[in-house]
Amino acid sequence: MRVISVVSGKGGVGKTTTVANLGCALAAFEGKRTIAVDANFTTPNLGYHLGVYSPHPTLPDVLAGKAPAGSAVHVHPGGLHVLPGSLPAPGVRLTPENLEGLLDQLQGYEYLLFDCPPGIEAGVEPLLRASDEILTVTNPDLPAVADAIVTLKCAERLGVPTRRIELNRARRERYALPRGEVERLCEAPVALVVPESREVPRSIALGRPAVLSSPHSPPALAFRRLAAEFTGSPFHPPLAGRLAWLLGVRRLRGAPLDPAGWQQKVEPLRRRVAETTRAARRDELERLLAALDTQFEKGFLPEKTYRELRRVNERKLRDLA
Ligand SMILES: Nc1ncnc2c1ncn2[C@@H]1O[C@H](COP(=O)(O)OP(=O)(O)O)[C@@H](O)[C@H]1O
Ligand SMILES: [Mg+2]
Known part of the structure; x- marks a missing residue:
């Protein structure tokens, strides 16, 4: 099992969006047995991105020994398995011991993605130590990059073998930091650039990540490309789909949002x-x-x-x- 933690320095940069999309891309496009786990105990929002609105039991119940991991797993229509989180009861937190127990229970998966809390607070360290790699999400502005550097340094100190950087919400604006500048500041290459796109909030409203709700949109293609890179498969999205997206066909086909919903x-x-x-x-x-x-x-x-x-x-x- 390959354990990938999606981390950031600053909050709100796109970790949960990344876990949902990368997870669905690995499951639906690469056919990998994949589980996404919400390890964020302060803002546990992964369920909202994946249409799981009132989960019970949740990760804190599993860590507290109140429920087996399997009983807390939901299967998203795209094939991704999801272990949602919630605000934990007093005293329940992630420790190296209960994390090991959790990983033992999830051994059947090929990929495990952790949606982490932001920063390097106490709960993050066991996750980093247990990870084969981290994907550090940042945005094209200085506060987000400065905080990403702190996280990258922490992961390096803890010996996480592979440390990738994702530049999310990239835009061609003069005030947005360009990719090269982010790479110079982080002293490492950016593995993935995800453009700013309306598809992201739209997909959250649908409970279906962009890779499924609009698979040829620019953010979806970025996540699908990374998923293919993970599995070592070639990535050639059909040109027809791209053209259809560009011509706005997806707007006609896209499911309208139901206000009653x-x-x-x-x-x-x-x-x-x-x-x-x-x-x-x-x-x-x-x-x-x-x-x-x-x-x-x-x-x-x-x-x-x-x-x-x-x-x-x-x-x-x-x-x-
Ligand atoms: N590429 C993007 N384009 C537009 N909006 C985005 C993009 N990525 C994230 N967002 C928006 O940013 C907000 C925070 O994203 P989220 O994934 O919840 O961040 P985090 O998990 O790091 O706190 C969400 O409301 C989402 O709609
Ligand atoms: Mg989040």
């Missing part, structure tokens, strides 16, 4: 936010009750006050159930 997609998100807020509040109240018990046992609280505080907060907790 939005409700369905947004509802699970609303529920998730409400549940997360409730869970955090429950936690807070449980901690408060435990603190009251300790205070009372140590004799810092008069019994009457203790009973009253407990009663009030127990009721709040019940109301949240």
Whole structure:
């Protein structure tokens, strides 16, 4: 199994877009058994790119030993397997040990793509150590490139054997850093240039990455080319498809977005936010009750006050159930 971590210094540069597209390209165009795993515990958004809106169980449940990895895997219509993430319960985090357990369970795949959190915070290090290679995503501006350099240096220090750079949202604007400049700053070649394109937000709305929703669009071709490079197969997209895309045929064929569909997609998100807020509040109240018990046992609280505080907060907790 080849483990590829998609990382960045800065957030919002296109990691999740890359994992979804590269994953679908490997599965659908290269026929490789591929799984994409959402290892981003602060903004776990991979599911939204792939039409998985309210997953359960998720990666944190697997890492906590509450569910086997297989039970959390979804199969995208393009053939890509997806292990979605979620905000973890308190205390659940990625460690070298539970990561090893996860990789053992996923041994049947040929490619595993990790959608990582941005930067080099604690959770990223075990992922980098477990990776055969990283794909560092950056944008053509100085803050994104400066942060990418930090990540590249970190990966080098941790001994990740192959370190590629992706320049995403490339545009022919005078203020956008050109590829050559990015390469000079990073002191390494850029392996993949993905142009800025409306196809990307459109494909997210569809829950179908651009390589599937618009396979001849420029961003899709860039991801398909990299997938072919990974597997060592030749890449010759048919000219007819390219021409059709350029002439706008895809606009006629493209599935229109159904506004009613939005409700369905947004509802699970609303529920998730409400549940997360409730869970955090429950936690807070449980901690408060435990603190009251300790205070009372140590004799810092008069019994009457203790009973009253407990009663009030127990009721709040019940109301949240
Ligand atoms: N090549 C691109 N062209 C246009 N928009 C893009 C492109 N790549 C990413 N985006 C947009 O940028 C936003 C952030 O992308 P995302 O993949 O979620 O970044 P990250 O995972 O690094 O936080 C998304 O809303 C997406 O639509
Ligand atoms: Mg992301």
